[in-house]
Amino acid sequence: MLQKTGEKYLKEGVLPHMWCSGCGIGVMLGALLRSFEELGYAKNEVVVVTGIGCTGKADDYLVTNALHTTHGRALAFATGIKAVRPELKIVALMGDGDSVTIGGNHFIHAARRNIDVTAIVNNNFNYGMTGGQASGTTPGGKLSSTTLYGNPEDDFDISALACTAGANYVARTTIAHGWEMQQLIKEALTKKGFSLVEVLSPCPTNYGKRNKMGEPLDMLRWLRKNCVPSDAYAKLGEAEKEGSFIIGKLCERDKPDFNTRYAEIQEKAMSV
Amino acid sequence: MSKVERKVRLIQGNEAIAAGAVYAGAGFYAGYPITPSSEIMNDAARLMPRVGGIFVQMEDEIGSIAAVVGASLGGAKAFTATSGPGFSLMQENLGVAVMGEVPCVLINVQRSGPSTGLATKPGQADIMQVRWGRHGDQTIIALCPGSVPECFLLTVKAFNLSEKFRVPVVLVTDEVIAHARQNFAIPEPGEIPLVERKSPAGPxxxxxxxxxxxxxxxxxxxxxxxxxxxxxxxxxxxxxxxxxxxxxxxxxxxxxxxxxxxxxxEIVMTNTYDTDDMDVLLVACGATTGASRAAALEARRNGIRAGVLHLVTIWPFPDREVKELAGRVKKVVVPEMNYAGQVAGEVQKVIGPDTELTRVNKYNGQIITPRDILEVL
Amino acid sequence: MRDKKETKNGITEVVLAGSGGQGLISSGIMLGEAAILEDKNVMQSASYGIAQRGGLSIAEVIISDSEILFQHVESPDIVLTLTEESVKLYEPLAEKGVPVFYDTMLAEKRTGDNFYGYPFTEMAGVLGHSGMANVIALGAMAVRSGMIKAESLEEVLRERFAGETLEMNIKALYKGVGLVSG
Structure with a gap:
């Protein structure tokens, strides 16, 4: 069997891509496109919605339908498309700034509304495009161009946020776990209701450089070392848990999605 | 043409807008509640599912206009309604609709500001925000109903212009018109032609x-x-x-x-009243249209020949229409519910700095009355 | 703007004033709907504060044979007041010949021409529900001003209500009619 490359969804002549060497976005995008191909998605049945930031540039590489929007609002645009086109596969590709910092309100409400959209969040712990400022996921104490003396604020746990807000499917992975990442993305894409895959990802140029992981491989090693499946995480001591991330599927439910429930509303309204 | 028998109803401005949207074929509404526009949202929530459409109550106005743009690209005629504070929040994503050439209709029921202001009281101070509220180089179509029946008719028109020219259209109304009720017979389906966006036909x-x-x-x-x-x-x-x-x-x-x-x-629409023999021209839009017409009639009873130009379209500004009529009179009066004279400024630009313009500005949250206007005639 | 003695060309301007929650806006709508049944033009508007209940609430209705241009009442032809505060606001009009209806249970007694005090709320309570005070008042005002036929108001009630509620409301309407014509 031929290996699926996802190349058929890639615009001709766009490589090499714009992202820095050692950046995880290209790896994440590759996993997404291979997932599309393995699931047999046609280009016209997919809409990729992006916001602003390094991850927000991804649509320019794709030949699926796409909507490139404003900073933080990709999920709100995606909600409108999905509401009127329930048969389409809607993917919102965002960074940590886009999804849970400026766009936090749309993020929690998309999960609560259980709109059948797959959010894929490239979490690289800072704003890469604007020069490495702290985001809502920069851990406490860490350095960035706006936390020169250490971050006085703690970070969001993106996955826990989505899970608490009501998402039907939540998984965390890293770009250092390529095969698992692809499996989780496929599960998320096929799951009805709001699904999230949080992809922990290196930003050697900004976050890595300021936090003693300036070489592309440094952050990969750090992700490898500090990301553990939930059963292994449970065995860790309290000190080790601090700074570690649980990866894998974190939460799954089967609540009916917004469109399913709205179809019932339409039926009721029409019978009045 | 045989006149169709239609049931005359007492209908509120906001209800007329929602009914107009349904008439125009709207299939999607996303919004966030805000006085004095909320009745539009309530009606959309009731009506959208009945016509097979979708209503989503979004988490804020930013998301509301975003969802509207998304739904429009999914093929639905989509709309949202808000008031000043919410309109401010919608500006960035309204810019997406401009840049992406996405048809949609946004209703701004103006209330008294600035900021939260007098939340339940009317104002007309968003005229410039409608035109220039978004960053960057762009233009916009905005219509301004002067009565409850026009709320319905111009909502249908707003959808038609939006679909025809692939642009967002803003319907700018105000608390007075939005909350007033008037007798109106909703046209039967087919009475007003509807426009659908051009679809591609090639490979x-x-x-x-x-x-x-x-x-x-x-x-x-x-x-x-x-x-x-x-x-x-x-x-x-x-x-x-x-x-x-x-x-x-x-x-x-x-x-x-x-x-x-x-x-x-095709886009710029105006109404004129008693302008043929006038010596004084009143330029009005929205709620001040009725007051201006009433004032002009009263003035004529007192021997002053006044006429009224109602700016049905406020953007693009009806410059030629204003210039032509203003050129025939000794005096031009612009009544509006704001301090700075946002419409008056545009009129002045058209008639030139040397022609005298009389402004009537009211910004206490109360409607301009015919008496307010008569005082300057 | 207009002298009361001057003819108003078939225009009647009505003010219904009281506090939020007294059903004044609904009454204004019913009055407007009744006028539409008589092929009149109608403009109905309201003034209210941010509170859904309490506070001064005013419903205005303009009924006219010709096109109504301005949205608000400029010189009322008939007024209903359901709180002391609103009677105070409108009582100067009585001297100018405008009938001012008020609820004697909710406001101090007024003497002098053009005051029409009745215990609307109490009467409505006896009929079955104090919320029908407005319907009694509308019936009385319709007859006093000649602005609308009681039958048109009855038709509006028949469109709005059914069963026992409808019967009660119709009784209330004609109770009001009887107050003035009696």
Whole structure:
């Protein structure tokens, strides 16, 4: 069997891509496109919605339908498309700034509304495009161009946020776990209701450089070392848990999605 | 033409807007509650599912207009309604609709500001925000109903213009008109022609979503059909992909403006009352239209020949219409519910700095009355 | 603006004033709907504060044979007041010949021409529900001003209500009619 490359969804002549060497976005995008191909998605049945930031540039590489929007609002645009086109596969590709910092309100409400959209969040712990400022996921104490003396604020746990807000499917992975990442993305894409895959990802140029992981491989090693499946995480001591991330599927439910429930509303309204 | 028997109802301005949207074929509403526009949302919640459409109560106004743009690209006629504070929040994503040439209708029921202001009281201080509220180089179509029946008729018109020219259209009303009730018979289906956006017809692999045709408008596909396409808020080429070339930017900015300019005469609508023999011209829009007409009639009873120009379209500004009428009179009066004279400023620009303009400004949250206007006649 | 003695060309301007929650806006709508049944033009508007209940609430109705231009009442032809505060606001009009109806249970007694005090709320309570006070008042005002036929108001009630509620409301309407014509 031929290996699926996802190349058929890639615009001709766009490589090499714009992202820095050692950046995880290209790896994440590759996993997404291979997932599309393995699931047999046609280009016209997919809409990729992006916001602003390094991850927000991804649509320019794709030949699926796409909507490139404003900073933080990709999920709100995606909600409108999905509401009127329930048969389409809607993917919102965002960074940590886009999804849970400026766009936090749309993020929690998309999960609560259980709109059948797959959010894929490239979490690289800072704003890469604007020069490495702290985001809502920069851990406490860490350095960035706006936390020169250490971050006085703690970070969001993106996955826990989505899970608490009501998402039907939540998984965390890293770009250092390529095969698992692809499996989780496929599960998320096929799951009805709001699904999230949080992809922990290196930003050697900004976050890595300021936090003693300036070489592309440094952050990969750090992700490898500090990301553990939930059963292994449970065995860790309290000190080790601090700074570690649980990866894998974190939460799954089967609540009916917004469109399913709205179809019932339409039926009721029409019978009045 | 035989007159169709229609049931006359007492209908509120906001209800007339929601009914107009349904009449125009709207299939999607996303919004966030805000006085004095909330009745539009309540009616949309009731009516959308009954016509097979969708209503989503979003988490804020930013998300509301975003969802509207998304739904429109999915092929639905989509709309939202808000008031000043919410309109401010919608500006950035309204810009996406401009840049992406996405048809949609946004209703702004003006209330008294600034900021939270007098939340339940009328104002007309968003005239400039409608035109210039978004960053960047762009233009907009905005209509301004002067009565409850016009709320219905101009909502239908707003959808039609929006679909025809692939643009967002803002319906700018105010608390007075929005909450007033008047007798009105909703037209039967088919009485007012409806416009649907141009769909692409060529081979799918050749489709480029920003290739304008002779009329300045590019056909728009819907997501999920055979045409695959990109829409972008970033500067883009005819294919919808990012394009940083300076020449491309020139083409793009010109195209956004020119398609409105090309159709200016079709878009700009005005009503005139008793302007044939007038010595004094009143220029009005929205709630002040009724007060101006009442004042003009009263003035005529007192021997002053006054006429009224109602700006049905406020953007693009009816400059030629204002200039032509203002050129025939000794005095031009612009009553409006704001301090700075946002409409008066535009009128002054048209008639020139040397022609005297009489302003009537009220900004205490109360409507301008015929008496307020008569005082300056 | 207009002298009361001057003819108003078939225009009647009505003010219904009281506090939020008294059903004044609904009454204004009913009055407007009744006028539409008589092929009149109608403009109905309201003034209210941010509170859904309490506070001064005013419903205005303009009924006219010709096109109504301005949205608000400029010189009322008949007024209903359901709180002391609103009677105070409108009582100067009585001296100018405008009938001012008020609820004697909710406001101090007024003497002098053109005051029409009745215990609307109490009467409505006896009929079955104090919320029908407005309907009694509308019946009385319709007859006093000649602005609308009681039958038109009855038709509006028949469109709005059914069963026992409808019967009660119709009784209330004609109770009001009887107050003035009696």
């Amino acid at each position: 799918p692999e050749k489709y480029r979503p920003f290739d304008a045709e002779e009329d300045g408008v590019a056909p728009l596909a819907a997501y999920g059909g055979e045409y695959v396409f990109h829409i972008s808020s970033s500067m883009h080429g005819p294919d919808g992909y990012s394009n940083n070339n300076p020449d491309n930017a020139i083409w793009r900015i010109k195209q956004l403006h020119e398609k409105i300019e090309m159709h200016r005469d």
